[in-house]
Amino acid sequence: MKKRLLLAEDDELLSSLLKFRLEKSGYAVDVVVNGKDVKKYLTTTTPDLIVSDIMMPYMSGIELIDYVRNELNSKLPIIIISSAGNEENVLNAFEMGANDFLSKPVSPPELLIRVARVLKSA
Amino acid sequence: MIINNVTYLTIAPKIGVGFLWILAIIFAVITALYIAITFYTKSNLTFKLQRKKIKKRELGPIVSEFLFFDEETATLEDKNNYIRLKIKIRQMLKNKRNRKVLSEVLVELSQDLSGETLKQLHSLYVNLGLDKDALEKLKSWRWYTISQGVLELTQMQVTDSYKKITKFVNGSRGVLRKQSVIAIVSLKDEGINYFLDTTQYKISEWQQLKLLEILQNKKNYDPPRFKNWLFSKNTDTVLFALRLVKYYNQSDANDSIIQLIRHKNNLIRQVAIQCVSEFNLVIARASLKKVFHSSTNDSKLLIIEALENLGFKEDVQFLNTIEDRNEVFAVKNKALAAINSLLPENDLELEGLENIDxxxxxxxxxxxxxxxxxxxxxxxxxxxxxxxxxxxxxxxxxxxxxxxxxxxxxxxxxxxxxxxxxxxxxxxxxxxxxxxxxxxxxxxxxxxxxxxxxxxxxxxxxxxxxxxxxxxxxxxxxxxxxxxNSQSVFKSLYDVCDTEAKLILLDEIAALGDQKELQLVTDLLEAPELEIKKKAAIVKEIIEAKLQLRKEKENAVSLxxxxxxxxxxxxxxxxxxxxxxxxxxxxxxxxxxxxxxxxxxxxxxxxxxxxxxxxxxxxxxxxxxxxxxxxxxxxxxxx
Structure with missing residues (x-):
């Protein structure tokens, strides 16, 4: 059975490209473009992994982690995508309970490796 | 002169009602046109943006398909799909608008991708012939179109465009010039050489930082010997080259650096002094001392710091002369710190210390x-x-x-x-x-x-x-x-004041005065000026009240x-x-x-x-x- 991933990314071009690459590697990928949709999605579906950009409309990646960990009380693995030079946010993300992070510009093969590793350890 | 109604009507210009109607209609039409044009332009822009967005959504998966197509692992279906898409995109690219959108998609993606995927994106851009459009932009007479073309070619790493971009390095337009310099330095390693050789204009601090950042991000970059530009006629080139020498620790430029300590440009001189300090150029000590007195305070501080870093006790004598000279406090203080560093807690004569035998x-x-x-x-x-x-x-x-x-x-x-x-x-x-x-x-x-x-x-x-x-x-x-002195301190001042100043002084006496001032204001009750007399009486009352209060306080303490x-x-x-x-x-x-x-x-x-x-x-x-x-x-x- 395919692992289901939630890709939260407001850049449509990048999300389309990453979705394509992840699907090509055998994952089922759902894309949402803002924090509101993430919350809506999580009320109905529980993915195996969340890949989220740290900067999103309505809800940042950090808030998303907080929501998942503290409100949903879920140990759902989360990978954060952050801009380079945003180390403070990355540290915050790890403190909040992120499982891994990836810096922009993204290397799709690297994302695949990290996704596989996180899913394996989850 | 009084102009009655009749006179006014005779001298006023005659404007017919019909003419006024015409004017009103003209203005109404102009307003309507203005609104219509604005509405049309706005709608058109929105429509174009919407269409572009749709086109991007359509092109996104096609680009992804091209980027991640692997001939070795692809199934027959994938290969068929790939060929079909190739045909489709060729058809699409016949349309200029589609070409433009596709260029934008690829440029946008190039900012978010890295690694092997980015390289594939660059080659896709060239394979689809989109670089030709960018090169075409370089021929435009509009500077901003050229700048867009340069930016696109830089981002998509079209190295073949290097030659064509170099001609803008000394262009008259500042923005285009800066864009071109960034482009040539990004595209080829020798770009920095060309730039330092040919640039005639000022190189701003921002530009220097940006270029340094580009050089830093270059992989396997072998920097040229920047000492070659240390005697350029462009002082900004000299300064930038000197900074690059310092950044890349190119110690083969020592002689040139020592000479640049004497440069008339203060910034160059300062960077040269920093280089002396960083490269530990002991032989530059004499030069540093020679230029010290002709330097600005900032340079002097750097010279002292350099001498301190070089760490020769012989320089203490020179530093002592600085301390004795009529220098600014910071320089003197720095000299003392340097002396203390060279001769730690030794031979220092501190002022303000009591002589303890x-x-x-x-x-x-x-x-x-x-x-x-x-x-x-x-x-x-x-x-x-x-x-x-x-x-x-x-x-x-x-x-x-x-x-x-x-x-x-x-x-x-x-x-x-x-x-x-x-x-x-x-x-x-x-x-x-x-x-x-x-x-x-x-x-x-x-x-x-x-x-x-x-x-x-x-x-x-x-x-x-x-x-x-x-x-x-x-x-x-x-x-x-x-x-x-039994006299009030205000007395001498009071004697030389005019009446207005005396009144002000009395206000001060009221605020600060005590027993001695009481005597003064009592004398002033006999002053010839009426205002002073009145004021003195008031002040006397205030002081007396204050003294009484103090006395009560003292009594309270003693009890x-x-x-x-x-x-x-x-x-x-x-x-x-x-x-x-x-x-x-x-x-x-x-x-x-x-x-x-x-x-x-x-x-x-x-x-x-x-x-x-x-x-x-x-x-x-x-x-x-x-x-x-x-x-x-x-x-x-x-x-």
Missing amino acids: TQEILAKPTKAINPLEVTITPRTEVEKDVTSAIDQLIANTEELPVQDDTEEVTETIDFTLGDTDVIVEDVPLDDIKHLEFIEFLESKKESIAIDNVNALYSSLEKNKTEEGVAELKKVEDASKTIIF DVNTTNTVELSDVTYNDISGPKITPSTIAVLVSKTALDKELLSLEFCFLEEGLMDKAEDELNYFDINFKLSEEFYKKKHN
Whole structure:
């Protein structure tokens, strides 16, 4: 059975490209473009992994982690995508309970490796 | 001249109603057109953006398909799909608008992708022939179109465009010039060489940082020898090259750097000095010293820092001359720091330190025989050092046999009670009460304390020897020579003022004045000016009220103190060779001057006290010390 991933990314071009690459590697990928949709999605579906950009409309990646960990009380693995030079946010993300992070510009093969590793350890 | 209605109508221009209607219609049409055009433009833009967005959504997956197509792992279906898409995209690219959208998609994606995928994206851009469109933009007569083309070619790493972009490096448009420089440095490693060789314009700090960032991000970059540009005719090129030399630690440029210390451009000179320091160019020491006096203060600081870093003790002499010269404080201070660094805690002559003669202090049994507890409050770092030095000496003296002659002093000094009642409280060893006690004493006879204390101290020190008596008299005479100015400090100022200034001065007297000012304002009640008279009367009332309040306060304080012993200080006599009879603790009380007490003193007294304190510090080194009454003292009093 395919692992289901939630890709939260407001850049449509990048999300389309990453979705394509992840699907090509055998994952089922759902894309949402803002924090509101993430919350809506999580009320109905529980993915195996969340890949989220740290900067999103309505809800940042950090808030998303907080929501998942503290409100949903879920140990759902989360990978954060952050801009380079945003180390403070990355540290915050790890403190909040992120499982891994990836810096922009993204290397799709690297994302695949990290996704596989996180899913394996989850 | 009065113009009636008839005259007005005859001279006014005749405008027909029809003409007015025409004008109104014209303006209405213009307004309508304006609204229509604005609406159309806005709609058109929105429509274009929407269409572009749709087109991007359509092109996104196709680009992804091209990017991640792997011929080796692809199935037959994938290959068919790939070929189908290739045909589709070729068809699409025949449309100029589609080409533009696709270029935008690829440029946008290039910012979010890295690694192998980015390389594939770059080759896809070239394979689809989109670089030709960008190169075409370089031929435009609009500078911003050219700039867009340069930016696109830079982002998509089209190295073939390098040659075409170089012609804009010395273009007249600043933005285009900067864009081109970034492009050529990004596209090829030799781009920086071309730029430094040919640039004629100023290179801004931002541009330098940006170029350095590009060079930093280059993989396997072998920088050229930047010393080649250290003597360029463009001073900005020299400065940038020098910074690059420093950044890449190119130590083969030492001779050039030493020469650049003498450069007229201050920035170049400063960077050269920094290079000297960083590359440890010992041979540059002489040059640094030569240019020192012709340099700006910033450069001087850097030179001193460089000399400090080079670490030659021979340079201390030069640094000493800086310290002696009429330089600004920062430079002098830096020189001192450098000297201290080169000769740590050695040969430094610090100003403001008291001359502590160890032998002298050891010879005087002052500390050893004094049973009072002494608290020294250091005010500055220098004083702290002195304090620690004294502590050290006290520690040393403690090891010596201590001669306890307190009893002797107490018995032999004949202390005569006079008119002034100084109440010595049998207080416990409590700081608060102790302070109250001191305050009370000060409030009683603040004016006599300092004179007497100096004398008493001298007596205590000399301990009834003839020498002591002579010294005592000397101090007494000195005290007598100090004349209290019974006039108000405002008097001299008042005498030279005009009426308006005098009124202002009276306001100040009302705010600050005391007994002496009271005398002044009383005299002013007879002043010839009526305004002054009135004002003086008011001020007099204010001062009197203030003095009354102070008196009440003093009384309240004195009531709080439980009086057990009374000592009169005003008539302390020194006739007896044995000196006045006084306990050390009483002296301590008189010596202690708190800030609170000081506030209550008149201005003249503050100056006098300060003078006496300074004198006492010089002679006895005692008056900066706060004493506490020893337990022993209270026990004796109690018994």
